[in-house]
Amino acid sequence: MTGSEGARPNRLPWPPMLLAIAAVIAIGLGVVLPLPLPRSDIVMWIGYVVAALGFAIDGWAILTMRAARTNILPHRAADRLVTWGPFRFSRNPIYLANTLLLIGIGLAAGNGWFVPLALLMAVLVDRLAIRREERHLAIRFGNAWIDYAAATPRWLIR
Structure with missing residues (x-):
């Protein structure tokens, strides 16, 4: 192994930090400058389903990594290459799940800021x-x- 990238990919755990920052900003903007979404039962239920899907994928990915006895922290070195479970469909199911979770929360809560901030977080x-x-x-x-x-694929679709 050569270089610092072989030792660990990042110094900071960017993904959970960005998830938290996006959520806090969306909540804050929702209070001071609301960006409402259509308030209907269908939009709310779609939000619940999308958030639950994100939560389920996240849990599946974490359990898969734990079963592989590999590190799950994004700023630590990988112990093993995990290619089964949700990793068969996406190289980054946890990050995909985090994005879905934020979008789902926004739809369920009627706070439109969650959607663009989830996409910005993903980028x-x-x-x-x-x-x-x-x-x-x-x-x-x-x-x-x-x-x-x-x-x-890196996310879900090539």
């Missing part, structure tokens, strides 16, 4: 964490990572 996570994590994984796992990355 920032991609730039500040995912790209660095992928370099780290390529260094640590070589061809196994290259094959996995070629077969599995």
